Amino acid sequence: MITPTSRETHLSWSEVHARRLERHALSAPSRDARPADVVAAMCGAHAQVLSAAELSIGLRISGLTREDVRRALWSERDLVKTFGPRGTVHLLPARDLPMWTGALSALPSFGNPTKNARMTPEQTDEVVAAIADALRDAELTADELSEAVISATGPWAGDLVMPAFQGMWPRWRQALSTAANRGALCFGPNRGRKTTYTSPQRWLPGFRPDDRAGALSGVVRHYLHAYGPATPAQFAQWLGAPRRWAAELFASLAGELQTVEVDGGTAWLVAGDTVMPSTPPRGVRLLPYFDAYTVGCHPRELLFPGLAAERALAGGQAGNFPVLLVDGTAAGVWHLRRSGRRLDITVEPFAPLTAARLHELDEQVERVGEFLEGVPRLTVGTVTVGAHA
Structure with missing residues (x-):
């Protein structure tokens, strides 16, 4: 049940947590x-x-299997693996890819590579064009794509100037996410253990990025639907964009948005989207690394109260630990270790769980085991594994 609120909306954080859980x-x-x-x-x-x-997807749909997710990604093409918010790899709905590429390609530059690694805007355009041409009818590994790009642009693109995990990458690699944001690249299925890249136009005939103004409006609306009420600064952090730019964007959309008061502070929602669940937030959930809920919801101090800020965040960054969620807030961490079909799941609550909560936790563990096609075994105790890099 949901209850509509008035235009002059005053909300509690309990209502906000309940809304976000529902969304x-x-x-x-x-x-x-x-x-x-x-x-x-x-x-x-x-x-x-x-x-x-x-x-993350499997825990949100009853009875879904891991094979269902993989089929949606690699066979049915309902999902696309590409570079999304914050320049990080995401799964996005194929139907929304025009909006996402239109919006992400409109973001202003935010941070610069080291002087030795920089490319001019003209060089970036040249690399993106070379990537688009190379992937038009192919799935290429990074090495194969590198060879094609350097051949098409010149030796400068191959200069080993970008610090990488195990050495240095060629100069052109800094334009990889830019190419994805402009709709020239997405991930293809792995070739053995090697990542491949391809063109989204191979899977989405007629695909092209939406116009920038409409796309940015769409992303703001989607974000506020999932994570609102929120501020422009929180939107900027989630998207990986400058705060001033985000504030100006929200101001330009004033006719589409409305402000609400949340426990004395001001935040934004899409105009008219002020329905709230009639029941408080509740439930026990095991959220994996980098789950969208823990990464996107703010303020962090309310989502990660007390000990959660020390144990479930890494330098203030969310997502580096799998999180035990209780009633919409981080209340523990957990870790999974797989050995064949056996899944050893250790959960560390930050406060004792009631018998009812432990029963819900058992159900979550069973659901994780079902989705991962393994036999789970739960241990309630200390998690000793550090944060994911």
Whole structure:
């Protein structure tokens, strides 16, 4: 049940948590949604760790299997793996890719590479064009794409100037996410253990980015639907954009948005989207690494209260630990270790759980095991594994 609120809306953080849980299908898993539906509602599933993105989706839809998610991504093409908010790898709904590419390609530059690694705007355009041409009818590994780009642009693109995990990358690689944001590139299925890239136009005939103004408006509306009420500064942090630019964007959309008061502070919603659940936030959930709810919801001090800020954040950054969520707030961390079909799941609550909460935790552990096609074993104790890099 939901209750409409007045135009002059005053909300509590309890109501906000309940709304966000409902919008993320975390108050109760959806029974009839498709993977692309919940990914759209989340504004993308962070997929730097693809298995975590799969589990994020699986926990939000009753009976969904890991194979269902993979089929939506690689066979049905309902999902696209590409670079999304903050320049990080995400799964996005294919139907929304025009909006996302239109918006992400409109973001102002935010931070610069080191002087030795920089490319001029003209060089960036040249690299993006070379990427688009190379991937038009192909799925290429990074090495294959590198060879094609350097051949098309010149030796300067291959200068090893970008610090990488195990050495240095060629100069052109800094334009990889730019190419994705402009709609020239997305991820293809792995070739063995090697990542491949391809063109989204191969899978989405007629695809092209939306116009920038409409796309930015669409992303703001999607974001506020999932994470609102929120401020322009919080939107900027989630998207990876300058705060001033975000404030100006919200101001330009004043006719589409409205302000609300949340426990004495001011935040924004889409105009008229002020329905709130009639029941308080509740439920126990095991959220994996980089789950959209923990990364996108603010203020952090309310989502990660007390000990949670020390144990479930890494230098203030969310997502580096899997989180035990109780009634919409971080209340513990957890870790999964797989050995064949056996799944050893250790959960560390920050406060004792009632018998009812432990029963809900058991149900979540069973759901994780079902989705991952393994046999779970729960241990309630200290998690000793550090943060994910």
